[in-house]
Structures are given as structure tokens and as C-alpha cells.
Amino acid sequence: MKQIEGGITAAKGFEAAGVNAEIKYKNRNDMALIFSERPCVAAGVFTTNVVKAAPVLWDRYLIDNYEEMHAVIINAGIANACTGEEGMGYCRQTSQAASDILNIDVSSVAVASTGVIGMQLPIDKIINGISLLKDAKGNTLEHGHVAAQSIMTTDTKPKEIAFQFEVDGKTATIGGMCKGSGMIHPNMCTMLCFITTDVAISKTLLSEALSNDVVDTFNMVSVDGDTSTNDTVIVMANGEAGNTKIKAKDADYDEFCKALHGVMEGISKMIAGDGEGCTCLFECKVVHANTKENARTLAKSVIKSNLTKAAIFGHDANWGRILCALGYSGVNFDPYKVDIWFESKAGKLKIVENGISTGYSEEKATEILSQEYVTALCDMKDGVEEATAWGCDLTYEYVKINGDYRS
Amino acid sequence: MKQIEGGITAAKGFEAAGVNAEIKYKNRNDMALIFSERPCVAAGVFTTNVVKAAPVLWDRYLIDNYEEMHAVIINAGIANACTGEEGMGYCRQTSQAASDILNIDVSSVAVASTGVIGMQLPIDKIINGISLLKDAKGNTLEHGHVAAQSIMTTDTKPKEIAFQFEVDGKTATIGGMCKGSGMIHPNMCTMLCFITTDVAISKTLLSEALSNDVVDTFNMVSVDGDTSTNDTVIVMANGEAGNTKIKAKDADYDEFCKALHGVMEGISKMIAGDGEGCTCLFECKVVHANTKENARTLAKSVIKSNLTKAAIFGHDANWGRILCALGYSGVNFDPYKVDIWFESKAGKLKIVENGISTGYSEEKATEILSQEYVTALCDMKDGVEEATAWGCDLTYEYVKINGDYRS
Numbered sequence: 155m156k157q158i159e160g161g162i163t164a165a166k167g168f169e170a171a172g173v174n175a176e177i178k179y180k181n182r183n184d185m186a187l188i189f190s191e192r193p194c195v196a197a198g199v200f201t202t203n204v205v206k207a208a209p210v211l212w213d214r215y216l217i218d219n220y221e222e223m224h225a226v227i228i229n230a231g232i233a234n235a236c237t238g239e240e241g242m243g244y245c246r247q248t249s250q251a252a253s254d255i256l257n258i259d260v261s262s263v264a265v266a267s268t269g270v271i272g273m274q275l276p277i278d279k280i281i282n283g284i285s286l287l288k289d290a291k292g293n294t295l296e297h298g299h300v301a302a303q304s305i306m307t308t309d310t311k312p313k314e315i316a317f318q319f320e321v322d323g324k325t326a327t328i329g330g331m332c333k334g335s336g337m338i339h340p341n342m343c344t345m346l347c348f349i350t351t352d353v354a355i356s357k358t359l360l361s362e363a364l365s366n367d368v369v370d371t372f373n374m375v376s377v378d379g380d381t382s383t384n385d386t387v388i389v390m391a392n393g394e395a396g397n398t399k400i401k402a403k404d405a406d407y408d409e410f411c412k413a414l415h416g417v418m419e420g421i422s423k424m425i426a427g428d429g430e431g432c433t434c435l436f437e438c439k440v441v442h443a444n445t446k447e448n449a450r451t452l453a454k455s456v457i458k459s460n461l462t463k464a465a466i467f468g469h470d471a472n473w474g475r476i477l478c479a480l481g482y483s484g485v486n487f488d489p490y491k492v493d494i495w496f497e498s499k500a501g502k503l504k505i506v507e508n509g510i511s512t513g514y515s516e517e518k519a520t521e522i523l524s525q526e527y528v529t530a531l532c533d534m535k536d537g538v539e540e541a542t543a544w545g546c547d548l549t550y551e552y553v554k555i556n557g558d559y560r561s
Numbered sequence: 562m563k564q565i566e567g568g569i570t571a572a573k574g575f576e577a578a579g580v581n582a583e584i585k586y587k588n589r590n591d592m593a594l595i596f597s598e599r600p601c602v603a604a605g606v607f608t609t610n611v612v613k614a615a616p617v618l619w620d621r622y623l624i625d626n627y628e629e630m631h632a633v634i635i636n637a638g639i640a641n642a643c644t645g646e647e648g649m650g651y652c653r654q655t656s657q658a659a660s661d662i663l664n665i666d667v668s669s670v671a672v673a674s675t676g677v678i679g680m681q682l683p684i685d686k687i688i689n690g691i692s693l694l695k696d697a698k699g700n701t702l703e704h705g706h707v708a709a710q711s712i713m714t715t716d717t718k719p720k721e722i723a724f725q726f727e728v729d730g731k732t733a734t735i736g737g738m739c740k741g742s743g744m745i746h747p748n749m750c751t752m753l754c755f756i757t758t759d760v761a762i763s764k765t766l767l768s769e770a771l772s773n774d775v776v777d778t779f780n781m782v783s784v785d786g787d788t789s790t791n792d793t794v795i796v797m798a799n800g801e802a803g804n805t806k807i808k809a810k811d812a813d814y815d816e817f818c819k820a821l822h823g824v825m826e827g828i829s830k831m832i833a834g835d836g837e838g839c840t841c842l843f844e845c846k847v848v849h850a851n852t853k854e855n856a857r858t859l860a861k862s863v864i865k866s867n868l869t870k871a872a873i874f875g876h877d878a879n880w881g882r883i884l885c886a887l888g889y890s891g892v893n894f895d896p897y898k899v900d901i902w903f904e905s906k907a908g909k910l911k912i913v914e915n916g917i918s919t920g921y922s923e924e925k926a927t928e929i930l931s932q933e934y935v936t937a938l939c940d941m942k943d944g945v946e947e948a949t950a951w952g953c954d955l956t957y958e959y960v961k962i963n964g965d966y967r968s
Contacts (some may be wrong), residue, residue, distance in 0.1 A: 202889070204889070204892070205887070205889075233881075238916065238917050271879075271881025271884070271885060382885065383884075460867070464959070464960050465963065467960065468963070472678075473678075474640075474790075477612050477643055478642075478678060481610040481611040481612030481790060482609070482610045483611075485611070490645060506643075508645075509612075509645065510643065511679050548960055550960050550961070552867075552871070553957050553960060554957070556867070556872065556955075557874045
């Protein structure tokens with residue numbers, strides 16, 4: 155398995171496009187298409203928020219009830235959440251229009267939206283946008299890149315990643331794109347993420363692979379603790395790699411799972427590292443916890459702590475806040491067994507041993523904390539389980555972005 | 562029952578003092594004393610954080626094992642948390658010094674600390690401070706006020722409140738002081754709060770009244786979601802009001818509970834309204850929920866949401882974020898039954914009806930949201946239970962304060 159260039163058009167048989175449909179933005183693209191001529195099996199995980207956006211309900215229905223998927227239509231600017239029956243109607247109309255324009259079944263078109271909650275979609279612009287997307291679509295890496303740019307909202311960078319791997323003697327490819335910067339505290343999955351692969355795999359195993367991996371990837375990311383109404387991850391597999399279809403949990407399945415994990419972990423870190431207003435990717439690795447679930451809970455508690463996030467922004471080795479966040483996580487442990495290190499490309503420094511300061515150099519700690527990718531390593535000395543969570547620092551810019559997002 | 566001037570010296574027989582012991586600050590008071598010549602029964606609630614500061618462990622031990630309390634010694638600047646056996650030793654030494662200097666039992670002296678985690682206390686300065694406190698103590702309202710100022714850290718205002726009430730034909734008084742601004746997400750109680758009353762009441766009932774009330778007052782406050790290692794509420798009752806001791810849950814007990822609630826709710830709102838860097842007190846009232854516990858969970862989820870808090874700072878009626886925060890709270894409900902109002906002294910406006918925008922005036926909404934005390938009222942239309950939670954907006958100043966708190 156190796157990382158390669160590209161995103162959703164890296165795998166064979168996938169086309170993409172991004173266009174300006176003027177949904178909300180005037181001078182940038184705000185609609186995207188993912189398309190496979192050959193029918194795909196698809197799997198999805200969606201927000202656990204009780205308030206679910208209309209596209210989430212629509213896609214869940216399609217994936218649960220139909221075998222084949224050909225396309226996803228995505229818009230940025232308006233989330234189509236809290237929009238009632240009218241919003242559900244727009245999902246059906248969008249899929250119907252794509253069905254007519256792209257000559258595919260209405261049940262094979264997923265839809266996804268991101269942006270402001272509570273506004274209704276301008277459906278005429280959406281339908282017009284689908285015609286533009288049809289004309290613009292293509293299978294180059296650049297087409298995938300334009301699509302990744304078109305689904306951004308407060309993101310500062312498009313997010314793409316791809317891997318190649320071997321199954322059944324064939325070279326298969328998997329790639330993904332994602333948007334997500336604010337309202338990021340996935341509980342099932344993150345804002346909008348689309349993964350395409352040319353591997354041949356059964357729908358059941360694709361779904362299982364996705365659900366298993368989300369627990370240690372997207373569900374371990376938090377930018378601001380707010381679980382969105384629109385969180386969506388959809389994986390489409392069209393089988394163009396030519397391998398014998400994966401139908402059992404064999405070596406080929408394991409290989410696919412590794413590649414899927416590569417995409418999902420890579421995208422998770424991109425989301426955290428591009429959190430609204432952030433200056434760094436803040437990772438917390440918990441090792442030697444007594445259970446896997448406790449390791450996850452402890453790591454997430456640290457990267458969610460506003461006080462810790464603000465200290466990371468200030469390059470301040472305020473380890474008391476980390477120990478405090480471990481302490482209120484709900485997990486029981488002996489504080490006087492815990493060791494804590496800070497680590498980045500500037501070095502690694504043990505700052506706490508058995509719950510007490512090591513008398514470390516503040517200067518060195520500040521140097522380590524002044525990098526773009528900072529890790530807090532917490533050794534619980536209480537077992538063999540570990541977990542990693544990803545977040546970011548809390549900055550003036552975060553407040554600015556969210557103080558007047560709608561205006 | 563009526564509100565009166567004053568704080569911890571409002572009740573008969575209580576003295577207080579505040580002095581500059583130079584623990585950490587140079588030009589302000591940083592130690593305080595609460596003292597009752599007559600022995601008090603005392604009750605306490607403390608942080609549920611697994612990482613408990615030394616004074617929390619010490620006070621819990623005293624209250625669980627001894628009947629009488631005479632004094633509390635408080636310092637600001639250093640939290641005496643994550644300080645191991647050395648830190649526990651300083652608690653014992655502090656109580657011993659107060660015992661010698663004030664001529665009371667060592668087991669009758671509680672201690673409390675707030676400030677930076679991980680640093681050791683300068684015990685010589687603490688002991689010297691106790692002598693200064695002895696000389697400075699007195700029973701005027703001003704003495705209580707100076708004590709309330711002396712325990713502040715990032716607080717911008719001292720926090721005091723007092724009520725008078727009638728029991729058994731006697732006039733009794735209850736008053737309290739508190740500090741708390743950051744690391745505020747009490748789970749049992751808030752940072753440091755001390756309540757004094759001259760009512761005569763059994764220790765058992767005092768303890769029960771405190772524990773019952775904390776659920777709907779301090780536990781409903783969140784400034785930043787970080788539950789401190791030091792959260793402490795101590796109530797002392799010295800019986801000087803002269804009433805027959807309250808030993809049963811009779812009308813006198815109910816009257817005392819109401820007065821205690823007045824103090825604790827008042828202080829809860831003061832803490833939220835003085836949250837680090839905040840410009841307003843943000844209250845969420847949930848009505849017609851199906852259970853009391855769900856009402857509390859829903860209200861807390863809204864006032865904890867960083868995105869909602871940032872929108873409140875921007876005076877932006879971004880109701881989607883409120884509905885979203887209700888949705889990820891863990892409580893199940895029908896989003897298309899929910900109504901939401903914004904309310905302040907500038908008026909009351911229904912912005913959501915049955916989960917959809919009412920098409921309200923944005924201008925009016927902004928006017929309502931531009932006040933110092935803003936309420937979001939959420940009607941779940943699903944039962945008869947209600948709860949209120951208190952928080953504040955999220956501002957640049959919060960990030961600034963916490964980006965370099967230690968320097």
C-alpha cells in the first residue's frame with residue numbers, strides 16, 4: 155500500500171466536477187458532482203444528532219433500500235437542515251433532476267449539503283447547477299481537485315488523499331475528499347466526506363469496513379465539540395480494478411481495510427489541522443490505558459478542553475489543564491501514575507512524571523509547542539490499550555469566524 | 562425572605578478578613594479568612610474530577626470525620642493541585658498554623674486554594690498570612706467584601722449575596738461569597754464558594770439541603786466545559802439566630818432551603834455573567850421537557866456549545882446552532898415540535914416554531930441579543946418538566962486570557 159496523488163478521481167472509472175451555481179457564493183464554485191458510469195455499491199455513516207438535515211435522511215434511505223449508486227450531488231452554502239418537508243422535497247427533486255440529466259436511476263443519486271442551517275435551497279439554481287456539472291465532469295486528478303475545492307465553506311484548504319493497494323493480484327485505488335472546519339465533533343462521522351474506490355467488494359463488507367474504521371478516525375476528531383446536523387461519509391466502490399469481488403474477511407479484505415484506514419485517518423488529521431481559525435493540529439495519544447474505550451475517552455477529553463486548546467495556542471506547557479481534562483473525562487485512574495510528554499518536530503520532552511512536574515525547561519517546551527503539529531502523549535501505566543484523538547488550538551480567529559458567520 | 566446587603570459576614574457571629582500575603586500577586590490581597598467564634602456545623606460538596614486538589618481531599622476528610630468547624634483559610638494564585646504528598650502536607654500545616662494562631666482545634670479549620678495547577682505553595686508566606694488575617698478580621702460587611710475580593714483570580718468582580726428569612730419566629734441570615742471565572746463547568750459545585758448562616762440546623766439536614774440544591778444551581782453553570790480540580794462549596798451554620806435547631810423537614814427547613822437556593826442561584830448567575838472574557842450572561846431555559854433530567858441536559862448542551870456562544874458574542878440570532886446543540890445533547894425529541902424564543906430586557910421574540918424559522922425580524926433579534934443578560938427559551942412541547950442553565954458568550958478575550966494565563 156502506498157500513498158499517491160489525487161482524491162476522488164484517483165480510482166478508475168470515477169469522474170468529478172465543481173461549478174459555480176451561485177447558491178450563496180458569487181465568486182467561487184459551490185456545487186460538486188461525483189459520478190461513476192459503472193454502478194457502485196455504497197456504504198454510509200451519518201450524524202447521530204437528533205436534528206438530522208434532509209440530505210442525511212434521504213441518503214440513509216437510498217443506501218438502506220437500493221443496491222446501486224452512480225452519483226453524489228453536493229452543494230456548499232446552505233445546509234438544508236431544519237427545513238421540514240420542503241427541504242425533503244428538494245432532496246427528491248435534486249436526485250430526480252440528476253437522474254434526468256445524467257440518465258441514471260433516481261435511486262442511485264445521493265445528495266449532500268453544507269452551510270447555514272434553516273435556509274431553504276434555491277432549487278432552480280441547484281437544477282441548473284447539475285447541467286453545468288454534467289458538462290464540466292471529467293476523470294483527471296484536476297477534476298477531483300476542483301470538486302474538493304467546491305465543497306469548502308470555512309475550510310482554508312481542500313482536503314484530498316489517495317492510496318494504491320494490491321488485491322487478488324490487481325492494483326486497486328482508493329481516494330477521498332472531505333470538507334470540514336467548524337461544527338466539527340463527529341459522532342458517527344464528520345461533516346461531508348466522500349471516498350471512491352475501484353475495488354470490487356460486497357456491499358455488506360464495505361459497510362462493515364466503514365463502520366469499524368470510523369470509531370478510531372472521524373469519531374476521534376473534535377474542533378469545537380459541536381456535532382453537526384449534516385455529518386456524512388459515503389464510500390462508493392465500482393469494481394473497475396478487476397479483482398474477484400471481496401466477499402469474505404480474507405487477506406484482500408484486510409488489505410482494503412488498511413487502505414480505507416489510510417484515507418480516513420489522513421482526512422481526519424486534515425480536518426483537525428484546518429479547524430476554524432486554528433494555527434496547529436493538536437494530537438493527544440493515550441497509551442497504556444486499561445480499556446480501548448477508556449483510552450478513546452481520555453484522548454478526546456484532552457483535545458476537546460477549551461482551556462487546553464487556548465494554552466496550545468499560547469505555546470504554554472500548561473500540563474495541569476491536560477491532567478485536569480483527563481480527570482473529568484469520566485474515566486477512573488490514579489493521577490499519581492500518569493506521565494505526560496509534549497512532542498513535535500522540535501523534539502520530545504517529559505513534563506510530568508507520576509502526576510507531578512518533572513521540572514522541565516519551559517523554554518524547550520515552548521519551542522516544541524510552537525510547531526504546526528503538536529502531540530501530547532499521556533501514559534496511564536494502567537494497561538495495554540491506546541488511542542489517538544485529533545483537534546486544534548482555540549484562537550481569536552475561531553471566535554471571529556463564528557461571531558458573525560452568517561453575515 | 563428578602564435579599565439584603567452583604568456576603569459572608571451578613572449572618573451573626575461570622576468574621577472575615579483579606580490580606581496580601583504575596584503568594585503570587587504583589588499588589589493585591591491573595592489570602593482570606595472566614596471565622597466563627599462559635600462552632601459551626603458544616604457541609605461541603607466537591608469536584609468530581611478524578612484529579613482532586615489537596616485542599617479538596619483535606620476538607621472532605623474534615624467534614625466527614627469531625628462535627629465542628631470554626632474557620633476557612635483561602636489563598637488565590639496557586640491551586641495546590643497535582644502536588645502529591647507535599648501538597649497534602651501543606652494543607653495539614655495550614656490548618657495547624659491556624660489552630661495555633663486562632664486558638665481553635667486543628668480539625669475545625671478547612672482550607673481552600675485556587676490558581677495555577679502543579680506549583681507548590683510557599684508555606685512560610687501562608688503561615689505569615691494567617692497571622693495577618695487574625696489581626697485584620699472583623700464582622701462588618703466591609704470585612705466580608707474584602708475577603709470576597711481577596712479570593713479572585715481572573716474574576717473581574719467580587720461575588721457576594723445575602724438573604725434574611727424567618728424561622729421559628731427568629732430572623733435568620735444566610736450569605737455567601739464565591740470566586741470563579743475560568744475552568745468553570747462544575748460537576749458537584751463550582752470553583753470556590755463559601756456560605757455562612759446563623760440558623761441552627763442539624764449537620765445531616767444542612768448537608769442534604771446543600772446536595773439537593775447544587776443540582777439545579779452550580780451544576781447548571783458552564784463557562785468553558787472544564788471541570789476544575791478544586792471545585793468546593795462549603796456551608797457553615799453557627800446557630801446564632803437563636804431558633805430551635807432544625808432537625809426535621811418541616812416548614813422551617815423549607816424556609817431555609819429557599820434562602821439557601823436564593824444564595825446559590827444568585828451566585829451561579831454571577832459566575833456565568835463574569836465568565837472569562839465574556840460580555841453577557843447567556844441563560845437557556847428549557848420548558849415542557851418529558852423528564853427533569855432531560856430538561857437539564859438540553860439546557861446545559863445549549864449554553865456549552867462553542868458555536869452558540871460565539872454567535873451570542875456576535876449578537877447573531879443563529880438559532881440553527883441552538884437546535885443543533887439540543888440535537889446532540891443525547892436526549893431524544895422531535896425537532897419539528899420545538900419552539901425557540903430569544904428574550905432580554907429589550908423584548909421577547911419567537912424565532913422558531915415547530916423546528917422552522919418564523920421569519921422573525923433579524924434587526925429586532927440583534928437588539929435583543931445585544932444586552933448583558935440574554936435568554937434562549939426552548940419549548941420542547943413534550944411534557945411538564947423544566948430547567949435553566951447559565952453560561953456566557955465566547956470572546957476574543959477568553960482566548961487571550963487563557964492563551965497565556967501563567968505568564
